[in-house]
Amino acid sequence: xxxxxxxxxxxxxxxxxxxxxxxxxxxxxxxxxxxxxxxxxxxxxxxxxxxxxxxxxxxxxxxxx
Amino acid sequence: xxxxxxxxxxxxxxxxxxxxxxxxxxxxxxxxxxxxxxxxxxxxxxxxxxxxxxxxxxxxxxxxxxxxxxxxxxxxxxxxxxxxxxxxxxxxxxxxxxxxxxxxxxxxxxxxxxxxxxxxxxxxxxxxxxxxxxxxxxxxxxxxxxxxxxxxxxxxxxxxxxxxxxxxxxxxxxxxxxxxxxxxxxxxxxxxxxxxxxxxxxxxxxxxxxxxxxxxxxxxxxxxxxxxxxxxxxxxxxxxxxxxxxxxxxxxxxxxxxxxxxxxxxxxxxxxxxxxxxxxxxxxxxxxxxxxxxxxxxxxxxxxxxxxxxxxxxxxxxxxxxxxxxxxxxxxxxxxxxxxxxxxxxxxxxxxxxxxxxxxxxxxxxxxxxxxxxxxxxxx
Numbered sequence: 001x002x003x004x005x006x007x008x009x010x011x012x013x014x015x016x017x018x019x020x021x022x023x024x025x026x027x028x029x030x031x032x033x034x035x036x037x038x039x040x041x042x043x044x045x046x047x048x049x050x051x052x053x054x055x056x057x058x059x060x061x062x063x064x065x
Numbered sequence: 066x067x068x069x070x071x072x073x074x075x076x077x078x079x080x081x082x083x084x085x086x087x088x089x090x091x092x093x094x095x096x097x098x099x100x101x102x103x104x105x106x107x108x109x110x111x112x113x114x115x116x117x118x119x120x121x122x123x124x125x126x127x128x129x130x131x132x133x134x135x136x137x138x139x140x141x142x143x144x145x146x147x148x149x150x151x152x153x154x155x156x157x158x159x160x161x162x163x164x165x166x167x168x169x170x171x172x173x174x175x176x177x178x179x180x181x182x183x184x185x186x187x188x189x190x191x192x193x194x195x196x197x198x199x200x201x202x203x204x205x206x207x208x209x210x211x212x213x214x215x216x217x218x219x220x221x222x223x224x225x226x227x228x229x230x231x232x233x234x235x236x237x238x239x240x241x242x243x244x245x246x247x248x249x250x251x252x253x254x255x256x257x258x259x260x261x262x263x264x265x266x267x268x269x270x271x272x273x274x275x276x277x278x279x280x281x282x283x284x285x286x287x288x289x290x291x292x293x294x295x296x297x298x299x300x301x302x303x304x305x306x307x308x309x310x311x312x313x314x315x316x317x318x319x320x321x322x323x324x325x326x327x328x329x330x331x332x333x334x335x336x337x338x339x340x341x342x343x344x345x346x347x348x349x350x351x352x353x354x355x356x357x358x359x360x361x362x363x364x365x366x367x368x369x370x371x372x373x374x375x376x377x378x379x380x381x382x383x384x385x386x387x388x389x390x391x392x393x394x395x396x397x398x399x400x401x402x403x404x405x406x407x408x409x410x411x412x413x414x415x416x417x418x419x420x421x422x423x424x425x426x427x428x429x430x431x432x433x434x435x436x437x438x439x440x441x442x443x444x445x
Binding site: 022043046047050051053054055058060061 | 372423
């Protein structure tokens with residue numbers, strides 16, 4: 001087992017988790033404040049989540065190679 | 066609703082291009098696969114001990130890895146006891162001092178050497194190598210084969226899947242376009258397609274690219290959306306198709322977005338890259354290489370996201386199914402495994418749509434960034 005790689009993967013996932021949690025939490029707040037803008041907020045949330053996910057996956061794949 | 070007729074031509078053009086380019090992208094996949102370091106155990110005893118201990122686990126890992134790779138034949142399932150494979154063989158097209166076309170059944174799933182016009186080829190870990198009549202493969206220090214590799218333009222499993230999806234897309238959208246001739250309301254399957262097309266137009270293309278310029282890019286966005294979505298959904302079937310989880314294909318798709326973005330970019334876009342307005346001159350010089358690199362990281366993130374998401378989904382589903390075989394108590398493992406597989410499969414249905422949507426969304430976002438007019442610059 002490649003211990004440093006596994007630790008790195010864990011760190012990446014922790015970082016991505018914090019980021020996703022912040023995005024989701026802020027989106028929930030925003031929707032609670034302005035329920036009529038829920039659609040727009042959701043789209044923006046998904047885009048930012050996707051960008052973050054891309055970074056996390058890039059780190060995981062570069063770590064594997 | 067005339068717009069759909071013109072888009073159709075673009076759609077078919079892109080489908081053909083995708084299929085052709087992906088064949089060539091296989092060489093990219095080859096080089097990526099060859100850089101993967103093989104698992105090297107320190108001593109042979111350790112290997113044997115490991116194999117005895119985790120033989121079932123190793124077999125499952127090998128099976129999953131085999132599934133994730135492209136292959137030269139379409140195997141639905143194999144009978145291990147008799148060594149028989151159920152499926153069909155696909156054409157092999159090689160360029161090796163002339164065109165060589167033969168059926169992949171000649172390889173007998175990598176067990177035998179295929180002889181064509183005095184040349185001999187052998188399948189080794191999914192790659193075709195040129196060998197002598199006995200099929201000897203020589204290795205270098207890193208256990209990579211040193212045999213010559215002929216140019217491989219074969220119709221592989223992935224290419225077959227993509228051709229299938231392209232034909233499905235052509236059929237679906239031709240019938241939809243035809244139905245608009247009879248009246249404004251589509252009939253049959255078009256009733257499902259129309260809301261999706263309107264969704265891509267109103268929620269993805271127009272907000273990101275802009276009311277004036279979005280039309281030119283609708284053909285690409287719709288094609289890429291339905292292409293990825295259908296392939297993701299096909300990957301959920303037990304046919305063993307894994308196309309969007311193959312990095313060569315996602316590289317190809319991201320390359321399309323990259324090329325379209327760069328070629329439709331206006332002078333504002335290039336101005337923001339090479340000579341950022343509104344910042345001091347030393348900062349402009351520092352920012353130029355960073356911004357230039359930024360144009361490359363965008364499609365890179367795009368390709369890695371799709372590839373990693375679909376690969377991860379396939380691995381998770383197959384691992385959960387494999388729980389049936391590693392556990393000792395079948396009666397207890399079967400319901401747990403089936404329940405978890407069902408749960409993840411439903412999530413993967415969402416992911417299949419979401420990844421196609423995200424790819425389309427970000428493509429249109431990048432195109433929109435390249436074509437938009439920067440009115441705010443006057444205020445600086």
